[in-house]
Amino acid sequence: MNKSVDIIIPTYRPDESVVYLIKKLLKQTYPIHEIHIIDTETGIFPKKLKNLSDKIRISKIKPEQFDHGGTRHEGAMQSHADIIVYMTQDAMPVNEYLVEELVKAFDNEKIAAAYARQLPNSKCNVIERYTRAFNYPEQSRIKSLKDLETLGIKTYFCSDVCAAYRKSVYESLGGFEEKTIFNEDMIMAAKIIQSGGLVKYVAEAKVIHSHNYNCKQQFQRNFDLAVSQVEHPEVFQNIKSESEGMRLVKNTMIYLIKIKKPWLIIKLILQSGFKYMGYCLGKKYGQLPMWLIKKCTMNQRYWEKMD
Secondary structure, eight states, rough: OOOEEEEEEEEEEEOOHHHHHHHHHHHHHOOOEEEEEEOOSOOOOOOGGSSSSSTEEEEEGGGGGTTTTTHHHHHHHHHSSSSSEEETOOEESSSHHHHHHHGGGGSTTTTTEEEEEEETTOOOOOOOHHHHHHHSSSSSEEOGGGHHHHHGGGGGOOTTTEEEEHHHHHOOOOOSSOOOSHHHHHHHHHHHHHHTTTEEEEEEEEEEEEOOOOHHHHHHHHHHHHHHHHTHHHHHHTTHHHHHHHHHHHHHHHHHHHHHOTHHHHHHHHHHHHHHHHHHHHTGGGGGGGHHHHHOHHHHHHHHHTT
16 A cells, blocks of 8 residues: 655745746646645745645744744644655755655664655755765665764765655654754654664655855854754764764865865865854854854844744
């Protein structure tokens, strides 16, 4: 019997690209029961979205209500599907087989989560293009508790840019944390693996998704990453992520030399320095005044709720 699938997409100021995304999802080979768009109200929303299909459901929330974990969890609690697929509004399916490839992973009853490969868009810079290839290789992989020795923190890696979850397991583990700065996907993957379940990286399921972050944005994102790790010691306390970051930097340097663009190493070192500074400061966020935290974070609203 086919597993039923719902897709949940949080949106903020959606434009025509979201209309295109929904059209691509409606053409998937695997039948989708419902596409639930959870829109943060800003007054900007393409009217044509509502009329694309009767499979589309639109919910509205206030900006102050949005939370990376909580909003997605609320969407899950409103779903009756066997499989929940989360996507971001800037992720674009490469072809019509995205959902089919993700759902295939769940033929293995022990797999509770599966996430897609992210490919760079046409405007992606050289360094970020390599980072995508580093984090999302051509080979699929199933991850379990035994991989901690070799993969370290990447054992728990998962991305809600495009990820699917077995609803029954998701619920049994309590779902996403309802208050998270971000990283709800990785925290959930850790819960799954620590409980004896499996997480699959599905290289055959592909989306176009990348960012050309500047140094300030790299700093802010890694500040928030560190905050999420400090707030969840049950997942991250005994696992170091710095070594994985160093491996990425070294491999990127080798790649830049190989493609005869060694001058980009200066940019790489600068960006990596900002990443590391943001990460180190985020680890000590509890010692920082709120005004400074708000300068360092990418997620202002998370901290405004604490004031």
